[in-house]
Each structure stands twice: as C-alpha cells, then as structure tokens.
Amino acid sequence: MRRAVISTFRTARRSALRKVISKGPLFHRPAVEHALRPFHTTAARRYSNTRQAAFMQLPRTPVAIVGAISAVTAYYSLKGPSLQPQSPEQVRSLTTDAPTASPTPPVTTHDRKALVVDNDQFFTGQIVGDGPLAKDTDDRGRKVLEMLSPDQATERLRKNEQSYLVGRGKGVVRYDVVQLPSNDPIEDDHAEKIVEVPSSVAATDNGAPSSDWMFWGVFDGHSGWTTSAKLRQVLISFAARELNTTYKAAISNTKSPFPDPASIDAALKSAFVKLDNEICIESVDKVFKNPSKRLGAELLAPALSGSCALLSFYDSRSKTLRVACTGDSRAVLGRKNGKTGKWFATPLSEDQTGSNPNEEARMRAEHPGEPQVIYRGRVLGNLEPTRAFGDAAYKWSKEVQDQIRKHFFGRSPNQLLKTPPYVTAEPVVTTTKIEPSKGDFVVLATDGLWEMLTNEEVVGLVGQWVEAQNNGSSPAKSSGTAWLTSWFNSSSPSTGLPVEKGGNMDKTGKVTAENKDAGAPIRQQQWQIPDANSHSRFVVEDKNVATHLVRNAMGGKDRDMVSALLTLPSPYSRRYRDDLTVEVIFFGEGESDGVVRVNEEASSQSNGEPKAKL
Incomplete structure (x- = not known):
C-alpha cells in the first residue's frame, strides 16, 4: 500500500461563542x-x-492556530492505538488506499495537506502520496480529512x-x-x-x-x-x-x-x-x-x-x-x-x-x-x-x-424566568x-x-x-x-x-x-x-x-x-x-x-x- 505521512506543525484550542446551532442558506436577490x-x-x-x-467560553490562554512551522516534525499514525507525536526514529505514516510496488517512500507529486481534528485542537500536516486517505477517523475517533487546496x-x-x-x-x-x-x-x-x-x-x-x-x-x-x-x-x-x-x-x-x-x-x-x-x-x-x-x-x-x-x-x-x-x-x-x-x-x-x-x-x-x-x-x-x-x-x-410543551413540543422554562418578556x-x-x-x-x-x-x-x-x-x-x-x-x-x-x-x-x-x-x-x-x-x-x-x-x-x-x-x-x-x-x-x-x-x-x-x- 502506498503510504501518506502527516507532518504536524500547528495546533489550536477550541472555543465556541454563543449560538451553537443550525441555519438554512436561503439566498435571494433584491428586486x-x-x-x-x-x-x-x-x-x-x-x-x-x-x-x-x-x-462555552474562550480559554484564557488559547493555543495558536497559526504559527511558525515547528523545528521538530512530529508524525501521526492511523494504525496505532493513539495519535500521539512520534520521534524521528518512530515515524509512522498515514495510509492511503493507492497500491505501491516498492516499500520506498513515494515522491510527493502534489502539495497535499491534511487536518486531524480532536475535540480540543486540530493539527495540520503534509500528506505524502497520491492516493486518497484510507480512513476518515482514527482509532480514537478523531476526524482525519484532506485539507482544501488554496484554489479549492x-x-x-x-x-x-x-x-x-x-x-x-x-x-x-x-x-x-x-x-x-x-x-x-x-x-x-x-x-x-x-x-x-x-x-x-x-x-x-x-x-x-x-x-x-x-x-x-x-x-x-x-x-x-x-x-x-x-x-x-x-x-x-x-x-x-x-x-x-x-x-x-x-x-x-x-x-x-x-x-x-x-x-x-x-x-x-x-x-x-x-x-x-x-x-x-x-x-x-x-x-x-x-x-x-x-x-x-x-x-x-x-x-x-x-x-x-x-x-x-x-x-x-x-x-x-x-x-x-x-x-x-x-x-x-x-x-x-x-x-x-x-x-x-x-x-x-x-x-x-x-x-x-x-x-x-x-x-x-x-x-x-x-x-x-x-x-x-x-x-x-x-x-x-x-x-x-x-x-x-x-x-x-x-x-x-x-402548555406548548405538553401539547406540542419544546423545552422546560428557564428556572430564573419570573417576569417575561426579557x-x-x-x-x-x-x-x-x-x-x-x-x-x-x-x-x-x-x-x-x-x-x-x-x-x-x-x-x-x-x-x-x-x-x-x-x-x-x-x-x-x-x-x-x-x-x-x-x-x-x-x-x-x-x-x-x-x-x-x-x-x-x-x-x-x-x-x-x-x-x-x-x-x-x-x-x-x-x-x-x-x-x-x-x-x-x-x-x-x-x-x-x-x-x-x-x-x-x-x-x-x-x-x-x-x-x-x-x-x-x-x-x-x-x-x-x-x-x-x-x-x-x-x-x-x-x-x-x-x-x-x-x-x-x-x-x-x-x-x-x-x-x-x-
């Protein structure tokens, strides 16, 4: 199997502000x-x-999404039990489903990058190889996906x-x-x-x-x-x-x-x-x-x-x-x-x-x-x-x-509710x-x-x-x-x-x-x-x-x-x-x-x- 390697160089802490829900794109032009x-x-x-x-509140000391590329390149594996940084002697690779006739690492033909998304942070890195990623999650349930190119x-x-x-x-x-x-x-x-x-x-x-x-x-x-x-x-x-x-x-x-x-x-x-x-x-x-x-x-x-x-x-x-x-x-x-x-x-x-x-x-x-x-x-x-x-x-x-909750649907009223409307x-x-x-x-x-x-x-x-x-x-x-x-x-x-x-x-x-x-x-x-x-x-x-x-x-x-x-x-x-x-x-x-x-x-x-x- 041809392999793809993800090289990590940045992380980011999670934060959500208000209104964490869903919307509908209803695009209309004026008349x-x-x-x-x-x-x-x-x-x-x-x-x-x-x-x-x-x-959820913004963490007081968030970790940067964008920063300089680390001098020490870390690698992650989708086959291992975890997605932890490895030393250069323990380099593992992210597998793609394209076959290869040689164990020699393939030459990168495209500038492809990947995201590994955890609950509290994500990592971006380089994909080596031309095939698609074999899995979209690792064994710990973290999302793995190919990053959009600048044109995309x-x-x-x-x-x-x-x-x-x-x-x-x-x-x-x-x-x-x-x-x-x-x-x-x-x-x-x-x-x-x-x-x-x-x-x-x-x-x-x-x-x-x-x-x-x-x-x-x-x-x-x-x-x-x-x-x-x-x-x-x-x-x-x-x-x-x-x-x-x-x-x-x-x-x-x-x-x-x-x-x-x-x-x-x-x-x-x-x-x-x-x-x-x-x-x-x-x-x-x-x-x-x-x-x-x-x-x-x-x-x-x-x-x-x-x-x-x-x-x-x-x-x-x-x-x-x-x-x-x-x-x-x-x-x-x-x-x-x-x-x-x-x-x-x-x-x-x-x-x-x-x-x-x-x-x-x-x-x-x-x-x-x-x-x-x-x-x-x-x-x-x-x-x-x-x-x-x-x-x-x-x-x-x-x-x-x-009454609405009883006959139709809805949530229980806020316990602090006393004199609506607020x-x-x-x-x-x-x-x-x-x-x-x-x-x-x-x-x-x-x-x-x-x-x-x-x-x-x-x-x-x-x-x-x-x-x-x-x-x-x-x-x-x-x-x-x-x-x-x-x-x-x-x-x-x-x-x-x-x-x-x-x-x-x-x-x-x-x-x-x-x-x-x-x-x-x-x-x-x-x-x-x-x-x-x-x-x-x-x-x-x-x-x-x-x-x-x-x-x-x-x-x-x-x-x-x-x-x-x-x-x-x-x-x-x-x-x-x-x-x-x-x-x-x-x-x-x-x-x-x-x-x-x-x-x-x-x-x-x-x-x-x-x-x-x-």
Missing part, C-alpha cells in the same frame, strides 16, 4: 418593486427542532457571492454580498429590495417623479435557522408598509410634506415589533385554536428559534440612511478623509448584548429585584443578545411554555446623512465577521480593495468597477490599510477605559495570530469586496490558515468561526438607466446563471 405592490410570503421549507447547545478554498469562499450594479441614479452604485456557512445548515440569512416610490406615496423635491427606498438586511439566527428565514421573507415588507403609512400621512401636512425623523424611526420600530408579535404571540393563539402538531411545527418554529436583525433603509430623496439594529450584527460607515486620503470608520449600530453596559442597565431597570436577569453577560445566564426576534422562551410565561425585538435606530459624491460605503455583517476583524480593519480592507481597483492591481479590473474612478484620482497604493487610527474598537464600536487595551477581536485572540496588529497579513485577490473581507477575516495571506478554517466541517468548524454574512453598499453618482444588473465577474455561477432584478 425593484413599483408603487409598493403587495409583498408575497412563501412558507419556510423545513424546520429544525435542534436544541441550543451549552455555551477560493472556490468555497466564492460559492455564494453576488454583486449588483445599480443604475438607478439615486445615490447607490453597487452592492456586494457573500455568505459562508459554519453551521450545517447555515443560520444566517439576508434580504435586499429596492422600492420605487411615486410622488403619490411620498413627496419629492424639484418635481421629481419618484424616489427610491432601498433596503438591505442581514439576519443572524440562533437555535435554528427558521427565524432568520422568516425575517428574510417578510421583514422588509413590514417595514415598507409602515413607512408607506407614515409618508402618506405627511403629504397632507400643509407645513411640510415630509415626515419628521422621529416618525420615520417610529415606523421602523413598529414594523419590527409587529412582526415579532406575529411570530411569538399570534402564532400561539392560532395553534391553540386549531391544535395540530403539524400546524404547531409550522407556526411555532420561528418563535422557538431566534434571530438578530440589522436592517438599513436608504431614502434617495433625502440621501439619508437609517440603520435599525436588533441584536449584535453591526453596520459600519466608511468615509474618506479628503485631507489625508484615508478612510475612517464610524459605527452605525451598537451591539445589544448582556455585555453592553447600556443594555444591562436597561434590563435591570425593567426587571428590578432579579439580580440574575443579566448573569455572566447573558440574559438569565444563557442568551447573549438582549434584543432579538423569536426566542420565545424569554418572552412567554411559564404557563404558556408548559428580550425585545424593538430596534435602536440611527440616522446618517450619506454623501454619494464622496464615495461613502457601508458594511453590514453578522457578528461572525466582527469576531475576526475590528471596525477599522474592515473599513481599511474595503479602502484597500478600492485602491487596488483604481490602480489596476486587482485581478482583471473591468467595467464592473469603472464607477470607482468617479470617486477620486488614482494614487499609489497604501503601504498598509488606508484607514485612520482611532483605537481598537470593541463590539459596541466604542473605545472605553475598560477595553482600550483589550487587543485584537476575540477570534484573533483565540488563533493567537503573531502579527495581529500588522496590516501585512492582508491580501487583495477577489473581485467581490464582501468575499475580500471574508478571505482576510479567515487569514488573508496565510493560505494554510484560510484552507484549514474552510476545510473544517460542521460541527468542528463552529469552535473556530461562526456563520458569516457580509454586505457592502457603495454610494456614488452612477449612471441612470433604471436597471439593476448582475455584476457577473463578482458573482457566483455555481447555482446557475444569475439574473438581474428589475
């Missing part, structure tokens, strides 16, 4: 809706009754990427989106929609015939994917209806035909609360009136799981961007400093978790006499986000939960004036990205990508990025990330006395990246800027790290990274032909030819 036509909802395709796994890793990174060129002439020129699962199925989801609003619905300036309402949303599910799927289907339609009512009411106002900012914020908050009420309250009334386990599974699944939601709403008339945040997904604005030529990062949302002092104070004020309402940074010691859709276990009374879906809304002529951009992402990169790194990476397009140093610059030249004159690429320094931001986007020395994001700490503070670890290889962010979050120039993290299958991968959904919206003064086109060079063709939305 331009005319005159607020009715929105349609399709039923979720399937439901999950996966229980939420116990939360790139293919996986780009599998779900999509890019759109927006020729509406309303201040948005392009947006890119990508998803990368860690859970199986993925629990993240997203939605986008462009609504053309005639003057009969909302007043416009200078007699313009219409304006655009543009929506982008990312949804980070937990305890299953059904809640995030529900948000993808209907949240934007709920928001559009509430905004429609608010804008129409303002037209009859003789003082101003435009609604005041507080009314618009209230409309978005109302949309979120009404949808969550439908998910958690109306669903219970319906199943009790018509008790059926099949109906219960359909209606209650989005209530039993949960999801954070980040919805951005851009009004092309006022050039105003509102971001409604429920949970800990995050939006960050990138804006260029005309004097320095660098970008600076401005957080447009605040992470709403039990670790946020503002949220903790709110929760304690709403539930006096309950010292464990926030315990170890979590709601009732268990749930990290303090605001979320679904998560009915923190909203229903014990009596309701007992979790709300009401968002915090921020308002930002966009300057399309200056090339503003916004990054929306679930917390899987922010565990890996700081706000400044994300904005700097987008700036780096933009510079690469302008200077023709990116792969195959084409018409898909021609609009970038209207932003600024070409200049020499920056030696580092072109971003202003303002301190390392924590998950709330603020620098405080407590976190100013906290260092890198939690995953960088877990991986113990030796040059975490160096921008030299980043690379520009992708035409889709969202994919560019994910690649650099996973290791950037360190191709072994990128390949290893992408090779790890679920559930092992969840110990080292979360599901990722990233959207980047570019504002600018683009062409106005009324068409939204697929940017094919930055869009995946794996699921068939993408179609532009009209």
Whole structure:
C-alpha cells in the first residue's frame, strides 16, 4: 500500500461563542418593486427542532492556530492505538488506499495537506502520496480529512457571492454580498429590495417623479435557522408598509410634506415589533385554536428559534440612511478623509448584548429585584443578545411554555424566568446623512465577521480593495468597477490599510477605559495570530469586496490558515468561526438607466446563471 505521512506543525484550542446551532442558506436577490405592490410570503421549507447547545467560553490562554512551522516534525499514525507525536526514529505514516510496488517512500507529486481534528485542537500536516486517505477517523475517533487546496478554498469562499450594479441614479452604485456557512445548515440569512416610490406615496423635491427606498438586511439566527428565514421573507415588507403609512400621512401636512425623523424611526420600530408579535404571540393563539402538531411545527418554529436583525433603509430623496439594529450584527460607515486620503470608520449600530453596559442597565431597570436577569453577560445566564426576534422562551410565561410543551413540543422554562418578556425585538435606530459624491460605503455583517476583524480593519480592507481597483492591481479590473474612478484620482497604493487610527474598537464600536487595551477581536485572540496588529497579513485577490473581507477575516495571506478554517466541517468548524454574512453598499453618482444588473465577474455561477432584478 502506498503510504501518506502527516507532518504536524500547528495546533489550536477550541472555543465556541454563543449560538451553537443550525441555519438554512436561503439566498435571494433584491428586486425593484413599483408603487409598493403587495409583498408575497412563501412558507419556510423545513424546520429544525435542534436544541441550543451549552455555551462555552474562550480559554484564557488559547493555543495558536497559526504559527511558525515547528523545528521538530512530529508524525501521526492511523494504525496505532493513539495519535500521539512520534520521534524521528518512530515515524509512522498515514495510509492511503493507492497500491505501491516498492516499500520506498513515494515522491510527493502534489502539495497535499491534511487536518486531524480532536475535540480540543486540530493539527495540520503534509500528506505524502497520491492516493486518497484510507480512513476518515482514527482509532480514537478523531476526524482525519484532506485539507482544501488554496484554489479549492477560493472556490468555497466564492460559492455564494453576488454583486449588483445599480443604475438607478439615486445615490447607490453597487452592492456586494457573500455568505459562508459554519453551521450545517447555515443560520444566517439576508434580504435586499429596492422600492420605487411615486410622488403619490411620498413627496419629492424639484418635481421629481419618484424616489427610491432601498433596503438591505442581514439576519443572524440562533437555535435554528427558521427565524432568520422568516425575517428574510417578510421583514422588509413590514417595514415598507409602515413607512408607506407614515409618508402618506405627511403629504397632507400643509407645513411640510415630509415626515419628521422621529416618525420615520417610529415606523421602523413598529414594523419590527409587529412582526415579532406575529411570530411569538399570534402564532400561539392560532395553534391553540386549531391544535395540530403539524400546524404547531409550522407556526411555532420561528418563535422557538431566534434571530438578530440589522436592517438599513436608504431614502434617495433625502440621501439619508437609517440603520435599525436588533441584536449584535453591526453596520459600519466608511468615509474618506479628503485631507489625508484615508478612510475612517464610524459605527452605525451598537451591539445589544448582556455585555453592553447600556443594555444591562436597561434590563435591570425593567426587571428590578432579579439580580440574575443579566448573569455572566447573558440574559438569565444563557442568551447573549438582549434584543432579538423569536426566542420565545424569554418572552412567554411559564404557563404558556408548559402548555406548548405538553401539547406540542419544546423545552422546560428557564428556572430564573419570573417576569417575561426579557428580550425585545424593538430596534435602536440611527440616522446618517450619506454623501454619494464622496464615495461613502457601508458594511453590514453578522457578528461572525466582527469576531475576526475590528471596525477599522474592515473599513481599511474595503479602502484597500478600492485602491487596488483604481490602480489596476486587482485581478482583471473591468467595467464592473469603472464607477470607482468617479470617486477620486488614482494614487499609489497604501503601504498598509488606508484607514485612520482611532483605537481598537470593541463590539459596541466604542473605545472605553475598560477595553482600550483589550487587543485584537476575540477570534484573533483565540488563533493567537503573531502579527495581529500588522496590516501585512492582508491580501487583495477577489473581485467581490464582501468575499475580500471574508478571505482576510479567515487569514488573508496565510493560505494554510484560510484552507484549514474552510476545510473544517460542521460541527468542528463552529469552535473556530461562526456563520458569516457580509454586505457592502457603495454610494456614488452612477449612471441612470433604471436597471439593476448582475455584476457577473463578482458573482457566483455555481447555482446557475444569475439574473438581474428589475
């Protein structure tokens, strides 16, 4: 038998953050809706009754995933009783099933690497030989699999990427989106929609015939994917209806035909609360009136799981961007400093978790006499986000939960549950004036990205990508990025990330006395990246800027790290990274032909030819 040898050179400690469960990749492209036509909802395709796994904390002294190759090469055997390091005199080999005519070790013809995954760590090493691995586990049950090559890793990174060129002439020129699962199925989801609003619905300036309402949303599910799927289907339609009512009411106002900012914020908050009420309250009334386990599974699944939601709403008339945040997904604005030529990062949302002092104070004020309402940074010691859709276990009374468990399914109520609801879906809304002529951009992402990169790194990476397009140093610059030249004159690429320094931001986007020395994001700490503070670890290889962010979050120039993290299958991968959904919206003064086109060079063709939305 031809043999393959695994040479170990790195290890990593295990850590899982919150939300260790399963999601569903429901990828949909946006559409331009005319005159607020009715929105349609399709039923979720399937439901999950996966229980939420116990939360695990990051070890205080994690061992690095990435480090220098050890001077002493260790070898592992799948035939021996254990997978322990061997001395050079005790070298064993990993067997492949390809035959060999000679006992002489074969010459390596391909740069093949393997992963050996243990419960608390994994090892990467070299495979010698051309045959496939004979076994996928060793005698101690540890997972053994061949690591993706850099080309295969790139293919996986780009599998779900999509890019759109927006020729509406309303201040948005392009947006890119990508998803990368860690859970199986993925629990993240997203939605986008462009609504053309005639003057009969909302007043416009200078007699313009219409304006655009543009929506982008990312949804980070937990305890299953059904809640995030529900948000993808209907949240934007709920928001559009509430905004429609608010804008129409303002037209009859003789003082101003435009609604005041507080009314618009209230409309978005109302949309979120009404949808969550439908998910958690109306669903219970319906199943009790018509008790059926099949109906219960359909209606209650989005209530039993949960999801954070980040919805951005851009009004092309006022050039105003509102971001409604429920949970800990995050939006960050990138804006260029005309004097320095660098970008600076401005957080447009605040992470709403039990670790946020503002949220903790709110929760304690709403539930006096309950010292464990926030315990170890979590709601009732268990749930990290303090605001979320679904998560009915923190909203229903014990009596309701007992009835549902008795007649349908579910878990026993949390023993600390006294005065529900503890979790709300009401968002915090921020308002930002966009300057399309200056090339503003916004990054929306679930917390899987922010565990890996700081706000400044994300904005700097987008700036780096933009510079690469302008200077023709990116792969195959084409018409898909021609609009970038209207932003600024070409200049020499920056030696580092072109971003202003303002301190390392924590998950709330603020620098405080407590976190100013906290260092890198939690995953960088877990991986113990030796040059975490160096921008030299980043690379520009992708035409889709969202994919560019994910690649650099996973290791950037360190191709072994990128390949290893992408090779790890679920559930092992969840110990080292979360599901990722990233959207980047570019504002600018683009062409106005009324068409939204697929940017094919930055869009995946794996699921068939993408179609532009009209």
